[in-house]
Amino acid sequence: xxxxxxxxxxxxxxxxxxxxxxxxxxxxxxxxxxxxxxxxxxxxxxxxxxxxxxxxxxxxxxxxxxxxxxxxxxxxxxxxxxxxxxxxxxxxxxxxxxxxxxxxxxxxxxxxxxxxxxxxxxxxxxxxxxxxxxxxxxxxxxxxxxxxxxxxxxxxxxxxxxxxxxxxxxxxxxxxxxxxxxxxxxxxxxxxxxxxxxxxxxxxxxxxxxxxxxxxxxxxxxxxxxxxxxxxxxxxxxxxxxxxxxxxxxxxxxxxxxxxxxxxxxxxxxxxxxxxxxxxxxxxxxxxxxxxxxxxxxxxxxxxxxxxxxxxxxxxxxxxxx
Numbered sequence: 001x002x003x004x005x006x007x008x009x010x011x012x013x014x015x016x017x018x019x020x021x022x023x024x025x026x027x028x029x030x031x032x033x034x035x036x037x038x039x040x041x042x043x044x045x046x047x048x049x050x051x052x053x054x055x056x057x058x059x060x061x062x063x064x065x066x067x068x069x070x071x072x073x074x075x076x077x078x079x080x081x082x083x084x085x086x087x088x089x090x091x092x093x094x095x096x097x098x099x100x101x102x103x104x105x106x107x108x109x110x111x112x113x114x115x116x117x118x119x120x121x122x123x124x125x126x127x128x129x130x131x132x133x134x135x136x137x138x139x140x141x142x143x144x145x146x147x148x149x150x151x152x153x154x155x156x157x158x159x160x161x162x163x164x165x166x167x168x169x170x171x172x173x174x175x176x177x178x179x180x181x182x183x184x185x186x187x188x189x190x191x192x193x194x195x196x197x198x199x200x201x202x203x204x205x206x207x208x209x210x211x212x213x214x215x216x217x218x219x220x221x222x223x224x225x226x227x228x229x230x231x232x233x234x235x236x237x238x239x240x241x242x243x244x245x246x247x248x249x250x251x252x253x254x255x256x257x258x259x260x261x262x263x264x265x266x267x268x269x270x271x272x273x274x275x276x277x278x279x280x281x282x283x284x285x286x287x288x289x290x291x292x293x294x295x296x297x298x299x300x301x302x303x304x305x306x307x308x309x310x311x312x313x314x315x316x317x318x319x320x321x322x
Contacts (some may be wrong), residue, residue: 015126019081028041038090045305057096065096074123078120078122080116081168081169083118103123106119109154132156139172139188149188169214205263206261218235233278238277239253245279258315272319272321278318280315296310
């Protein structure tokens with residue numbers, strides 16, 4: 001008991017920031033403005049209220065545990081992707097394991113054709129939103145038509161009274177081939193660079209966190225273009241042949257990343273500094289047996305319902321308040 005008390009007391013000044021692709025968190029109602037027909041009760045996927053509530057419960061369980069073993073608290077900031085609307089995020093923050101944490105949320109509808117967006121969950125006792133907006137990523141498909149992808153969510157706020165800028169991303173997919181779609185993700189990286197330059201023009205020492213499902217690995221050209229000299233990507237060391245945040249055809253990728261400005265390496269009283277980065281891949285989030293053992297326990301595999309959490313593991317960074 002004494003050890004537990006010492007551990008928790010020692011880590012009260014540590015805070016987890018996480019990102020989690022929630023794998024098609026749709027409600028069960030038809031939105032005539034979007035292509036959400038796969039996630040309705042009468043669809044082939046049979047996406048009904050019972051399955052929806054089970055997923056909400058499971059995602060709340062997962063989020064509440066990210067970083068908990070080190071900080072003794074749920075993550076103070078959680079960037080999310082693949083959410084249909086504000087309603088599903090409200091249901092999530094009011095689920096059993098998150099309700100007592102008193103999360104607020106930032107969400108805007110994006111122009112994505114399927115209606116999936118990004119968002120930010122934040123614990124109100126640690127973070128105050130000062131400003132938020134969306135930035136459109138303009139890319140065309142192979143025949144010159146606009147490809148309606150997710151907006152970048154830009155939130156400025158005070159984490160334990162220190163100003164931080166957060167950019168939350170979900171870059172264009174690799175569905176039509178990694179190489180043939182790479183230019184779209186490079187364009188998304190360039191748009192992030194524009195925002196970063198805008199921020200640093202106003203304040204050269206601004207603290208910036210860029211997170212998201214980039215649909216590219218840390219070694220990809222798009223991520224290298226984003227990071228350059230003024231940012232640090234702690235995720236570079238985490239991807240191996242045996243570990244990542246998502247698995248496709250038995251190959252691990254680390255599409256989910258959290259990148260930040262170098263001033264998180266500085267130590268000053270009342271400021272946050274970087275402690276470590278992690279993939280949150282505890283056993284309860286994994287498939288336990290068979291061909292796909294060890295990979296994310298997902299909600300659907302193709303059209304087949306599996307009843308899991310997500311096809312991505314969450315990622316996180318731990319910050320220390322000095």
